[in-house]
Every structure is written in structure tokens, then in C-alpha cells.
Amino acid sequence: xxxxxxxxxxxxxxxxxxxxxxxxxxxxxxxxxxxxxxxxxxxxxxxxxxxxxxxxxxxxxxxxxxxxxxxxxxxxxxxxxxxxxxxxxxxxxxxxxxxxxxxxxxxxxxxxxxxxxxxxxx
Numbered sequence: 001x002x003x004x005x006x007x008x009x010x011x012x013x014x015x016x017x018x019x020x021x022x023x024x025x026x027x028x029x030x031x032x033x034x035x036x037x038x039x040x041x042x043x044x045x046x047x048x049x050x051x052x053x054x055x056x057x058x059x060x061x062x063x064x065x066x067x068x069x070x071x072x073x074x075x076x077x078x079x080x081x082x083x084x085x086x087x088x089x090x091x092x093x094x095x096x097x098x099x100x101x102x103x104x105x106x107x108x109x110x111x112x113x114x115x116x117x118x119x120x121x122x
Contacts, residue, residue: 060111
């Protein structure tokens with residue numbers, strides 16, 4: 001069972017975490033900045049966890065959802081509002097005579113993570 005201090009540390013890590021973003025400089029060129037950029041929802045499931053002495057092995061499943069659209073925060077940023085096609089896209093998506101809805105992008109991945117207390121953090 002987790003100690004009270006470790007339990008609080010885990011709660012804080014979850015409460016103050018941020019959803020994944022693709023806003024690095026290279027994401028402007030690799031396609032992730034335009035196709036995903038921000039994520040809308042993230043669901044993380046620990047499928048299995050094995051702890052042997054000081055080492056662990058976990059299988060973690062990630063399910064991430066994004067909408068391929070522009071919201072008010074997006075269009076207010078220079079990165080997007082400087083280009084006419086983004087401004088047009090924003091209007092097409094919101095003007096009630098058009099109402100083109102953004103479509104959802106669903107991404108899933110299952111990965112294995114391993115480690116121990118003496119591993120250096122990168």
C-alpha cells in the first residue's frame with residue numbers, strides 16, 4: 001500500500017498534468033503541428049505491472065483523441081491567424097449557415113516500460 005506522502009505525490013502528478021501537445025519547433029515541419037497539435041482527451045490504462053525487488057515492468061495502453069478543427073484559442077494565436085486559410089476554416093466551422101463540424105482523430109498505442117531506481121533520468 002502506498003504511503004500517505006507517495007499517495008499525495010501521485011495525486012498531484014495526475015491533477016497538475018497536461019495533455020500531450022505537438023507544439024515543438026519540429027512539429028511545424030513533421031506534420032504533427034497541423035494534424036494533431038493539441039489533444040482533446042487522453043485515457044491511460046496500466047494493463048499489467050510487475051515489480052521484482054527494485055525493478056518494474058509495465059504494459060501501458062494510451063488512447064488519445066483530438067478534433068481536427070480550430071477553437072477560439074487556436075485562432076487567437078499568431079501561428080494560425082496570420083494565414084487566411086485558417087481564418088476561413090474557423091468561419092466555415094462556426095458560421096451557423098455552414099456548420100462544418102471538425103472530425104475526430106483517435107489514436108491508440110500499447111507500450112512496455114521498464115526501469116529501476118538507479119536509472120538515470122533523461
